[in-house]
Amino acid sequence: MLAGINLIAVLGLSLLTGFTGLFSFGHAGFMAIGAYVGALMTVSPTTTPSGLGLPFFVGIIAGGAAAGLAGYLIGRITLNLKGDYFCIATLGFGEAIRLILNNVQIFGGSRGWPGIPYKSSLPAILIADVVAVVVLWNIVHSRQGRNMIAVREEELAAQVTGINVFGSKMTALVISAVYAGVAGVFFAHYMTFLQPKMFAMSKSTELTIIVIFGGLGSISGSVLGALLLTALPEVLRAFDIWRLVVYGAAVIIIMISRPKGLMGGVELTPSGIRKVRAERKARQIAKASILATDDASDGVGGEA
Amino acid sequence: MGDLLQISNLTKRFGGLAAVNDVSFSVPEHGIVGLIGPNGAGKTTIFNLITGVYAATSGTILFNGQSIVGLEPYRIADKGITRTFQNIRLFKNLSVFDNVLTACHRSAQYNLLESALRLPRYRKEEKNLHAKAEELLSIMGISQWRDLEADNLPYGLQRRLEIVRALALDPKLLLLDEPAAGMNPDETEQLMSLIARLRDEFNLTILVIEHHMDLIMGICEKIVVLNFGVKLAEGTADTVSNNPLVIEAYLGKTEAS
Numbered sequence: 001m002l003a004g005i006n007l008i009a010v011l012g013l014s015l016l017t018g019f020t021g022l023f024s025f026g027h028a029g030f031m032a033i034g035a036y037v038g039a040l041m042t043v044s045p046t047t048t049p050s051g052l053g054l055p056f057f058v059g060i061i062a063g064g065a066a067a068g069l070a071g072y073l074i075g076r077i078t079l080n081l082k083g084d085y086f087c088i089a090t091l092g093f094g095e096a097i098r099l100i101l102n103n104v105q106i107f108g109g110s111r112g113w114p115g116i117p118y119k120s121s122l123p124a125i126l127i128a129d130v131v132a133v134v135v136l137w138n139i140v141h142s143r144q145g146r147n148m149i150a151v152r153e154e155e156l157a158a159q160v161t162g163i164n165v166f167g168s169k170m171t172a173l174v175i176s177a178v179y180a181g182v183a184g185v186f187f188a189h190y191m192t193f194l195q196p197k198m199f200a201m202s203k204s205t206e207l208t209i210i211v212i213f214g215g216l217g218s219i220s221g222s223v224l225g226a227l228l229l230t231a232l233p234e235v236l237r238a239f240d241i242w243r244l245v246v247y248g249a250a251v252i253i254i255m256i257s258r259p260k261g262l263m264g265g266v267e268l269t270p271s272g273i274r275k276v277r278a279e280r281k282a283r284q285i286a287k288a289s290i291l292a293t294d295d296a297s298d299g300v301g302g303e304a
Numbered sequence: 305m306g307d308l309l310q311i312s313n314l315t316k317r318f319g320g321l322a323a324v325n326d327v328s329f330s331v332p333e334h335g336i337v338g339l340i341g342p343n344g345a346g347k348t349t350i351f352n353l354i355t356g357v358y359a360a361t362s363g364t365i366l367f368n369g370q371s372i373v374g375l376e377p378y379r380i381a382d383k384g385i386t387r388t389f390q391n392i393r394l395f396k397n398l399s400v401f402d403n404v405l406t407a408c409h410r411s412a413q414y415n416l417l418e419s420a421l422r423l424p425r426y427r428k429e430e431k432n433l434h435a436k437a438e439e440l441l442s443i444m445g446i447s448q449w450r451d452l453e454a455d456n457l458p459y460g461l462q463r464r465l466e467i468v469r470a471l472a473l474d475p476k477l478l479l480l481d482e483p484a485a486g487m488n489p490d491e492t493e494q495l496m497s498l499i500a501r502l503r504d505e506f507n508l509t510i511l512v513i514e515h516h517m518d519l520i521m522g523i524c525e526k527i528v529v530l531n532f533g534v535k536l537a538e539g540t541a542d543t544v545s546n547n548p549l550v551i552e553a554y555l556g557k558t559e560a561s
Contacts (some may be wrong), residue, residue: 142416149395154394161473
């Protein structure tokens with residue numbers, strides 16, 4: 001269940017980090033915004049005076065929209081920053097959100113906010129996951145998605161190819177924030193209790209680790225990463241207090257043996273596999289023909 | 305025929321250094337113009353100013369009679385100016401085909417929602433984009449490499465792919481920054497005929513920076529010479545190569561005189 005919820009946030013982050021090349025350490029902040037706004041919609045007024053008691057899907061939409069709006073505002077301010085500086089700015093954003101929530105008393109502040117209805121059933125999460133994957137897949141394989149990839153690959157070349165670099169980054173950030181927000185809503189209605197501590201920096205880092213572990217620029221990698229890394233700490237309960245050490249070691253071993261992550265830019269689909277095959281074949285042909293032209297020019301040289 | 309590009313009194317300062325100082329010249333429509341000068345003369349800076357990568361300190365750049373100074377680079381590309389780079393800048397990890405497909409993006413109109421839901425317009429236009437990219441690859445004779453990662457292409461073909469990617473924008477003005485760098489005489493000659501062919505087939509105007517004098521002298525109808533950010537001379541290959549200032553810049557002053 002938690003893996004399915006994490007997956008939504010990871011997919012969003014994957015678009016930003018894996019496909020657009022922007023690292024964010026503040027995605028827990030977007031999740032928090034989604035969670036709190038979503039919960040505000042659904043909590044019944046009898047448990048919390050400010051609650052609206054609306055249906056779950058209203059919560060999802062509102063949570064996603066609120067996080068998207070936050071993403072847009074943050075993007076306006078920070079997206080002109082280069083690489084590492086953007087990363088630091090998102091880190092600050094995530095922490096700021098947590099500290100603000102710590103002090104908002106209507107949501108219980110740091111003591112937490114109980115009484116959120118349980119709505120994140122397994123079928124609901126599965127449907128959300130499927131929709132999230134399909135939509136992300138479609139975006140990545142559209143001109144907008146290709147523009148994001150171009151920005152990741154070579155910003156200057158993207159610009160002179162007529163790509164609005166700022167716009168592409170902004171689109172990626174907003175979509176990514178909406179995904180994180182929706183994940184937050186599901187999270188709130190799964191835990192039925194919210195506390196700002198849940199959205200600390202370690203949560204953001206966890207998401208980033210999953211994306212890198214799964215492989216940058218691969219949706220199937222993100223899916224695998226989310227499933228494995230969310231489940232792993234539970235499976236490792238047998239190791240008792242050592243489990244987080246084993247978890248860390250497992251991540252390190254994978255990253256050393258597969259520096260590009262589990263899937264690294266490759267998709268585990270029929271068309272993805274075909275693409276890898278085609279690339280491999282093309283490389284062989286290329287090698288052969290380069291050797292051939294070398295031979296040919298040697299021949300000419302010999303005659304002369 | 306009128307001038308497609310008019311540059312007047314263009315100046316770019318980096319701190320106290322005037323990388324480009326009061327340079328004026330024009331590029332006639334459908335012409336091939338060469339921009340030459342010793343290293344550090346400000347040639348690439350002029351390209352960066354035209355494409356909006358740098359903001360000019362002063363001066364005007366008119367394209368089709370409209371000022372393009374201060375526009376974002378992508379807007380300038382939209383107007384029909386694109387370029388290649390001195391140090392090749394391809395989308396390295398993408399296949400040859402994807403490099404070109406990405407650059408075709410301006411030929412489609414569908415919006416993000418249509419992409420996310422794969423609505424009919426997305427399908428239709430995406431099909432056209434694929435067809436266009438395939439066509440460009442085959443016109444330029446690199447179809448056989450379509451699935452190869454751009455980074456793994458032989459060097460000469462990487463340069464060619466960069467030109468193909470630029471063509472995918474349907475540009476009016478193509479700026480080539482040292483397209484023959486690192487090429488042997490054979491390849492340079494092929495490139496020369498390719499440039500001439502491109503102009504006719506794609507109805508282009510071309511401005512080219514180059515150090516290979518035979519290429520410049522061979523295909524350019526007009527040559528602009530720069531040194532230390534200042535324009536030294538302008539004219540046909542003959543007038544330029546006999547200009548004493550140009551000879552001095554390239555060969556130095558004769559001590560005896």
